[in-house]
Amino acid sequence: MGIPECRKVLAMVGELHARGYELLRIMPGMSPSGVYWRTAITAAKHITRENGARMDDLEAPAAYYSIAAEDQFFGWDDADDAGAVRLADLFVARCAEVAEEARGSDPAYVEWYRDMLARTDPDHLPVAYTDSSIPDDGLRTFSEDGRDITVPLPPPGLGRLRAREFDSYDE
Numbered sequence: 001m002g003i004p005e006c007r008k009v010l011a012m013v014g015e016l017h018a019r020g021y022e023l024l025r026i027m028p029g030m031s032p033s034g035v036y037w038r039t040a041i042t043a044a045k046h047i048t049r050e051n052g053a054r055m056d057d058l059e060a061p062a063a064y065y066s067i068a069a070e071d072q073f074f075g076w077d078d079a080d081d082a083g084a085v086r087l088a089d090l091f092v093a094r095c096a097e098v099a100e101e102a103r104g105s106d107p108a109y110v111e112w113y114r115d116m117l118a119r120t121d122p123d124h125l126p127v128a129y130t131d132s133s134i135p136d137d138g139l140r141t142f143s144e145d146g147r148d149i150t151v152p153l154p155p156p157g158l159g160r161l162r163a164r165e166f167d168s169y170d171e
Contacts, residue, residue: 002067003144006037006125009065009073011084012091013041014117016102017110019088024102025109025157027055030142031066032131037142038066041091043101044109047157052109053128053139056159063095108155116151126151 016024025047028039046060047053055062063074071080079090092099116126116139124141138150 002070003123003125005069005071005073006039006065006067007122008082008084008087009039009041010117010120010125012087014113015084015088016091016099017113019092020104021092021099021102022106022110023104023158024098025052025154026126027053027062027128028126028139029129030127030131031068034130036066036068037125037127038064038068040064041095042098044106045101045158047159049156049159049161051128051136052112052154052156053126054157056157060159061097061101063091063098106155112152112154116154119149119151124149 010026013024013026023044024041025044026039026041027047028037030037040055040062042055042060042062046055046057046062048056065074069075073079073082073087074095076090076094079087082090120126120141124143126139127142128139138152141149141151
C-alpha cells in the first residue's frame with residue numbers, strides 16, 4: 001500500500017484531462033509530520049497565479065486524498081480495487097461540483113501534467129509544499145527510497161495572485 005494508490009489518483013486526473021476536464025489541477029504536498037503525501041484536486045480557478053500547484057483558498061471546492069487512506073480513495077469504501085478509469089467515473093459522479101468547474105481546455109497544464117507523470121514514474125510523487133518549506137523553483141518529489149528529483153512548476157492557475165495563509169489539512 002502507499003505509492004501505487006497515490007499513482008492511481010494521479011493517473012485518474014490524467015484520465016479526467018482526456019475526458020475534457022483539463023482545468024482539473026492538483027495541489028500535492030506532505031503532511032506536517034513529513035510522513036503522509038496528500039493532494040487536493042480542484043479547478044484551475046482555485047489555483048494561484050504565482051504557483052500553479054497551490055490553492056488560493058482551502059475552502060474552495062476540492063477533493064482530498066492522503067496516502068494514509070490507502071485504497072479508500074476520497075473516503076469511498078467501494079473503490080478499493082478501482083483503477084484510474086473507474087476512479088475517474090466515480091470522481092465525476094461523486095465530486096460533481098469540482099468536475100464541473102474543471103470542464104474546459106488547458107493544453108499547457110495537460111502537457112505539463114503528462115511530463116510530470118513521466119518524470120515521476122513509477123515511484124515518485126510530486127510535492128508542492130511541506131510544513132517546512134515551499135520550493136519556488138519547481139516541485140520536489142517523495143519516494144520510499146528517499147531519492148529526490150525536481151519537476152518544473154506547472155503553469156499558473158486562474159485564481160488570485162497570492163494565496164491566503166492556510167493551515168495544512170488533516171491526514
